[in-house]
Amino acid sequence: MNIYDISQKAGVSIATVSRVLNGSDRVSEKTRQKVLSVMNETGYTPNVFAKGLSSNSMQTIGILCANASDPYLANGIYYTERTLRQFGYNSLLSCTGHELKDKQYALDMLLKKRIDAVVMVGSHYIESNPENRQYIYEAAKQVPVIIFNGYIEHNNIYCSFSQDRDAVSNAANYLLSQNRKHLLFLYTMLSYSGREKLLGFQEALQAYGYSKKEIATLQCPVSVMETLEFLESLYPNTFPFDGIITSEDSVAIGALKFAQNRGIHVPEQLEIIGYNNSQLCVCCTPELTSIDNHLSIMCQNGVQNLIRVLKHEPISAATSIPCDLIFRGTTKKQHEIKQS
Incomplete structure (x- = not known):
């Protein structure tokens, strides 16, 4: 079952089915309901990648962490993924380890998945040698980058960190x-x-x-x-x-x-x-x-800032969280x- 089959069963054009899938307001409510009804009857599930290509958003955020078995980082991943879901975003996780070449490779792979943004969980991504941060700066030219528990100042990079x-x-x-x-x-x-x-x-x-x-x-x-x-x-x-x-x-x-x-x-x-x-x-x-x-406040704040960035709303590039x-x-x- 594909978009052509849906258009045939609903008696509408392929373009109309595409508009329904993308939430366009150029479709009457009667036609929209007719197309959705056919989709429900046939069990049709739209191809997420194809939909992402047409809407220029995969509704997916890449998450990088060094080691998901680390309790602190595991909690950070959990808070991040949970908050992303609340805003309707999926996530792709990559555990990079601590070697620079592995971090670079993992980030490159996520970018090739056409993600909407990158979240880096953990301050170890901000190495003391500025040259070792260059791959992050390059990524920020393509998508927003959010860093949890670390701070660097650069265009399209947003940081949420504890004091x-x-x-x-x-x-x-x-x-x-x-x-x-x-x-x-x-x-x-x-x-x-x-x-x-x-x-x-x-x-x-x-x-x-x-x-x-x-x-x-x-x-x-x-x-x-x-x-x-x-x-x-x-x-x-x-x-x-x-x-x-x-x-x-x-x-x-x-x-x-x-x-x-x-x-x-x-x-x-x-x-x-x-x-x-x-x-x-x-x-x-x-x-x-x-x-x-x-950590939970840090992650929630960072994701909320990311959503504002994706909506092209102005935000501060750095948010610091007091500790107790x-x-x-x-x-x-x-x-x-x-x-x-």
């Missing part, structure tokens, strides 16, 4: 206000978000009079057990810190396990703060204090601090 630097700075200020004098920041990668978190930690301690040499930061693995093993290998005897902030909740739980194995009392001797306020926070004892970067510090059992304080 990571302020959030970590506030967390460090809390620990310092509790007379914690020996703080450690554990991070997993220096993506845009990772760099902002690191800067927030460094700036907070420098404001308290710490020199750069006195500020302790370590890059570590992302998983719970690998973080545990990493800390055990570095500190086989004494552990010189009384406060830890991490870039991921999984790293914070690894640090918590390390402390418990050493007989270090949390939060009395050591306070620990994670990041993302994930489900992992309530899966450990004591429950984990964590920074909530409001959610206190639980790994810190002495037990209530939420909202970021101003």
Whole structure:
């Protein structure tokens, strides 16, 4: 069954059937209902690609993420896809990994599918070397590009991101206000978000009079057990810190396990703060204090901005989302601090 068969059964021209499929107002309501009735009777489903060619829109958004098995990125994909569906858009997902050539290839493949826009979930797409962003700039010449949890300034690129630097700075200020004098920041990668978190930690301690040499930061693995093993290998005897902030909740739980194995009392001797306020926070004892970067709000806001862009409405190129510090059992304080 094709568009010709529908036109024959409905007794109208192929052009009329095409106008009905594309929602044209150049068809009377009586004729429209006649064509739709034939489609229902025959079970005809229009070819989406062909319809997209005629309307110049596939109603489809490409989504890129590094690893869909990562809980944080998986949630980002879920919030993005759900909000897109609310606006009548389908999505195509590509998991790119972290290698530049793989990210370039995945983006090129999506563009060949005639997508209406690209959503990049995760700040790792914004590499510190500007040359490694060139493929994103080239894509933005063809379709709008939305980036979640990262920021670059360029034509037709729109960013929705959390205020990571302020959030970590506030967390460090809390620990310092509790007379914690020996703080450690554990991070997993220096993506845009990772760099902002690191800067927030460094700036907070420098404001308290710490020199750069006195500020302790370590890059570590992302998983719970690998973080545990990493800390055990570095500190086989004494552990010189009384406060830890991490870039991921999984790293914070690894640090918590390390402390418990050493007989270090949390939060009395050591306070620990994670990041993302994930489900992992309530899966450990004591429950984990964590920074909530409001991923769902970030994704919903980004998709809403994308829809405005596709409707040619003016929007801001950058939207920043304040974070909240959610206190639980790994810190002495037990209530939420909202970021101003």
